[in-house]
Amino acid sequence: MLRLLAAAPDGLGVADLGNALGLAKTTVHGILRTLHQVGFVEQDHSGAHYHLSDAFGRLGESYLDPNELRSRAINWADSLASRSGEVVRVGRLVEGKVVVVHHVFRPDDSDQDLDVGTTLPPHACALGKAVLAFDTSGAARPRKLEAFTTRTIVDPTRLAEELASVRAREWAAEFEEHTVELAGIAAPIRGLGGLVVGAVGLTGRIERICDSRLRHRPDLVSMVRATAEAIGRDLREDN
């Protein structure tokens, strides 16, 4: 919660915090009250927004090292790639772009190149939507939505609705929004305190990722979600 507040210079409301952390409003209230009492957070004049006191300036910096995220994700990402038969990537949001932190080849021994370090447009891929949905800094929300295919979401209102549904079900889908004939599934990775630190997802040809009615295959969705949960559990347990 402190980190979320630190990353939001204009402060956040109770509902914002609750959504971002998956906590009930009453729980958020309780925690905020405590933090306020000990002087760690301050309220603005209206009382609707909370922000950090100066003591927490450093917490706004990204706290999970991307290479650490790869180290923790590697076993589970491998397992997801070999069970799904698809390409797996782990990404995180940096300055409005999704940066690929880890990439596992599709397990068919075909020629593939590692694309770790490259960036993806967050509004046009599952990986991006999975992190964007839980982003509260605002800075990461893309201003202009570039079209990559005719299916790319370019209308901000539609994107907001899409992200709300990602928040509600805890996974994100992609259907030809970035590349024609490709689909994807991704889920957020929740680190310490439930904070979303990145996402893990798979991409592949539509006929393998979706069923005959063009719905994302439930078995793949649960594999991706279980993978995100396993990585998150590793991250949280260690501290």
Next chain:
Amino acid sequence: MAERYVAAVDQGTNSSRCILFDRRGRLVSVAQREHRQLFPRPGWVEHDAEEIWRNVTRVVPAAVRQIGAEPSQIVAIGITNQRETSLLWDRATGRPIGNAVVWQDTRTDRLVTELAGDEGPDRFQDLCGLPLTTYFSAPRLRWMLDHTPGLRQRAERGEVLFGTMETWLIWNFTGGANGGLHVTDVTNASRTMLMNIETLEWDDQLLEAFDVPRAVLPEIRPSSGVFATATEVLPGVRIGAALGDQQAALFGQTCFSAGEAKCTYGTGSFLLLHTGQEIVRSKHGMLTTVAYQIGDEPASYALEGSMAVTGSLVQWFRDGLGLIHTAAEIETLARTVEDNGGAYIVPAFSGLFAPHWRSEARGVIAGLTGYITKGHLARAVLEATGFQTLEVVDAMNADSGIALTALKVDGGMTANNLLMQFLADLLDVRVVRPMVTETVSLGAAYAAGLAVGYWPDLEGLRSNWHRAGQWLPHMDPARRETEYANWKAAVQRTFNWIRPDQ
């Protein structure tokens, strides 16, 4: 019918893990616990064997619970372990006699020089394939017998048992003081300096030279084959394999034919080249070791290049210098600079292993100038692993007469992309990571699954191997040469640091 799994128990230098694999060789759950590293004196490294067993009794059920499986869904246990780490325990009570003395421990340096005498450190090479150094178990066992009052007499009476970690675990899995089985496997036995590399039996000449009573030694078994049925932790489940961690990784990478090689990057790093059923004697500082033995088939052998300090240099950078918080952060720090700035770190913490085998060497940071920042040092830490690999690959190529064309890698350090790229650049070959980084555990699972018929044969296992990542060489050859020459000059500066009169 419910899905069935093989459980691998990897008793490593830093932690003990249990990993469950399914029929396609895919990781389905992991549980892990670290144990304490005890440093009672400079150069000494110990583990508490009871703590290790306690950890094993926790991680195994935890891994089974993680996927909501029942113990009856586990078809076999495969054990793999840090090699050469030596322990004595009381047969009647099951209590360890002192701590386990770890493979990195150099307390036997004087003893080793004495034993080498006028004939030199290679005097037992023909019999056991290994040079006399502090690395192997026999000098350690001898030291323990010499330094504990009354122990030798008790050992001769058969009241004391010796084992490396797989022996300790199997003994405990099968009841400990209540009827525990006292056995080892050919790969672990091949690291003691007490086993004859041809007959695969304890060798009288070696036992005499090290003054070790035969009564303390376990029975030597094949690596893959049913050892026993566990009575503890997973009662009723068969123990189908035991093999040293590096041999297990070779097996897990499905290097089943002569000419196939892998390198595992963990605490230390170890390159093993399968040499078939042929015992190849190295002229360039490689070890001759048993790769595995499946049931009553003839054993397969390997040449090994051992690097003592690779991941542990990263750990030192983290814990000793405090410049990073986690091992992985070294990559972030290293990427803050373009190159090593002229600095080289040769981590001869416990002497230098392959291909030099210089126990009197100690580490240096060479090329230090006011220009060097912690970013350059982070690079130098990672590059040390690359340069050590290049030295080993050069020696291996010289021994085998064939040049390596690709390097199969695994282990914790393969999560480091900067290091993997540097390896490809420096070795000028493709570096390939398989779909399972925990190849040590996978190999133990494969060997155990074969023993109980969960997998029919080696060919089937090969088809499970898939490429998960690959790095291609890009470095300019001239730069590669200069860098390597600088490294070699730095290595020269580590020699003769410990002098006989000290």
